[in-house]
Amino acid sequence: MLDSMASSCGEWLKGNGPDSDIVMSSRIRLARNLADYPFIKRCTDIDRASIESTVREKLEADERLKKLTFIDVADLENLDRQFLVERQLISRELSDAEGARAVAIDEMERISLMINEEDHLRIQVMKSGFDLQSAWEQINRVDDLIEERLNYAFHKELGYLTACPTNVGTGMRVSVLVHLPALVITKHIEKVFRTFQRINLVVRGLYGEGSQAMGDFYQVSNQITLGKSEDELVKQVGDVVPVLINYERKARDFLISGENQHNLFDQVSRAYGTLQNAQQISSEETMYLLSQVRMGVNLGLIGDLEIPTINKLFIHTQPAHLQKLRRSELDTMQRNIERANYLQQHLKSDTEDGPEMN
Amino acid sequence: MKCQKCEKPATFHITDLTGDELLALHLCADCAKDYLKTDEEVESAPTITGVLQQQLKLEQTAEDLKELDSRECPICGISFYEFRQSGRLGCPNDYSFFAGELEPLLVNVHGDDHHVGKRPKRGADDTEQQTEMIRLRRVMKEAVENEDYEKASELRDRIRAIEGDS
Numbered sequence: 302m303l304d305s306m307a308s309s310c311g312e313w314l315k316g317n318g319p320d321s322d323i324v325m326s327s328r329i330r331l332a333r334n335l336a337d338y339p340f341i342k343r344c345t346d347i348d349r350a351s352i353e354s355t356v357r358e359k360l361e362a363d364e365r366l367k368k369l370t371f372i373d374v375a376d377l378e379n380l381d382r383q384f385l386v387e388r389q390l391i392s393r394e395l396s397d398a399e400g401a402r403a404v405a406i407d408e409m410e411r412i413s414l415m416i417n418e419e420d421h422l423r424i425q426v427m428k429s430g431f432d433l434q435s436a437w438e439q440i441n442r443v444d445d446l447i448e449e450r451l452n453y454a455f456h457k458e459l460g461y462l463t464a465c466p467t468n469v470g471t472g473m474r475v476s477v478l479v480h481l482p483a484l485v486i487t488k489h490i491e492k493v494f495r496t497f498q499r500i501n502l503v504v505r506g507l508y509g510e511g512s513q514a515m516g517d518f519y520q521v522s523n524q525i526t527l528g529k530s531e532d533e534l535v536k537q538v539g540d541v542v543p544v545l546i547n548y549e550r551k552a553r554d555f556l557i558s559g560e561n562q563h564n565l566f567d568q569v570s571r572a573y574g575t576l577q578n579a580q581q582i583s584s585e586e587t588m589y590l591l592s593q594v595r596m597g598v599n600l601g602l603i604g605d606l607e608i609p610t611i612n613k614l615f616i617h618t619q620p621a622h623l624q625k626l627r628r629s630e631l632d633t634m635q636r637n638i639e640r641a642n643y644l645q646q647h648l649k650s651d652t653e654d655g656p657e658m659n
Numbered sequence: 660m661k662c663q664k665c666e667k668p669a670t671f672h673i674t675d676l677t678g679d680e681l682l683a684l685h686l687c688a689d690c691a692k693d694y695l696k697t698d699e700e701v702e703s704a705p706t707i708t709g710v711l712q713q714q715l716k717l718e719q720t721a722e723d724l725k726e727l728d729s730r731e732c733p734i735c736g737i738s739f740y741e742f743r744q745s746g747r748l749g750c751p752n753d754y755s756f757f758a759g760e761l762e763p764l765l766v767n768v769h770g771d772d773h774h775v776g777k778r779p780k781r782g783a784d785d786t787e788q789q790t791e792m793i794r795l796r797r798v799m800k801e802a803v804e805n806e807d808y809e810k811a812s813e814l815r816d817r818i819r820a821i822e823g824d825s
Binding site: 336337338342 | 735737750761769770774775792800
């Protein structure tokens with residue numbers, strides 16, 4: 302199954318949702334725990350195995366959740382676990398943990414249900430573009446279905462109980478993944494984020510906690526989970542997105558106006574040229590250059606490239622994806638060569654092995 | 660020059676950029692420390708262990724803290740010390756057992772201590788029985804560790820019986 306997934310990419314990368322030139326994806330997760338087991342930290346190996354099998358049995362028994370496929374993460378090779386992390390279907394924490402753990406995903410890769418992460422259950426729904434409302438509606442339905450079959454740990458005053466008190470209450474994290482190259486170039490990004498932090502929003506890099514902002518991608522999410530309803534949290538994050546989009550568009554307008562235009566066109570063209578012609582290239586440099594090319598396409602500076610293609614390249618040039626696509630394990634040096642090959646194949650539109658090779 | 664926030668002499672002269680304006684501040688050593696501290700706290704999301712450490716430093720003497728640290732949840736067996744070191748609780752019952760310490764922590768982190776969102780539709784379940792299950796699982800583990808297999812298998816049967824009922 303993972304092999305067939307490698308050549309495609311998840312629904313959230315399609316780049317077709319609202320405002321998808323700036324907002325890559327909208328994501329909501331809910332943290333839930335079973336009432337009759339200790340939290341993960343105090344679980345024995347037997348408890349973990351029992352939680353996994355209980356959740357799996359109960360969910361597989363539900364016709365309406367049949368579209369979910371269970372993957373035993375403990376059984377996976379290192380490379381496959383890394384692959385799922387790159388695809389945002391599991392967290393690094395679940396990948397690196399020990400003991401019984403699993404993930405259930407749907408065909409479209411919109412729903413991911415991690416078992417035995419920091420909490421017994423981490424339900425996640427992802428949508429392409431800026432679409433928090435439908436993400437909330439879908440995850441709320443999935444949560445309702447699970448709740449019919451499992452007893453969640455719930456406290457009448459504190460809400461859903463979680464292993465870490467920072468998630469108690471709704472257990473909900475609402476986030477949007479935004480691409481902000483112009484705010485980075487104009488050095489306004491720090492200021493914008495400092496303002497966000499003052500209103501209880503968290504800003505992180507692409508792959509969650511502690512990760513660097515790769516390719517100018519940032520995740521903006523709520524920090525507080527208690528004392529606000531789910532609708533209020535969706536609104537809290539949702540309300541700043543148009544502001545952020547507006548800032549980024551203004552910064553892009555500035556970069557493309559007057560004399561700046563030549564600099565930007567030069568920079569974008571050089572980035573494109575490097576990606577088309579490099580013979581070996583690291584993952585970091587690829588992300589950095591793809592980010593500029595992505596903005597160039599959105600500003601009409603590059604005509605022969607589609608946004609979904611670039612979105613796909615961001616994921617497919619990640620280390621585990623490259624190796625899955627190549628169907629062999631590669632060391633760093635080999636990956637850098639393979640990555641350059643892959644980029645050449647997919648970015649040279651005027652040669653016979655152009656994008657139609659997808 | 661006097662401190663802008665109190666009557667002491669201003670020894671710190673700070674220029675801060677808020678929005679598009681430059682803000683000049685003249686503060687005494689104490690007020691400056693406060694001002695700079697809050698700014699730093701805003702910059703990174705508070706961690707449970709960090710917030711707890713500050714909270715306990717303000718409220719507890721060393722002796723009180725030692726006593727508090729040794730308190731253990733009767734259900735999962737986690738001590739307060741283990742919780743404040745790792746920032747992770749051991750079971751749902753900890754929210755009741757350590758309620759006194761958790762309440763100010765929750766207010767500190769969330770600015771609130773009351774859930775207003777979604778509730779499970781099936782209503783109140785038998786919390787006592789579920790908590791008892793967590794305790795039984797722990798006693799069973801201890802029986803296995805002590806190689807008391809007879810007791811362990813007895814406990815396993817009890818757990819299965821309760822699971823079958825629900």
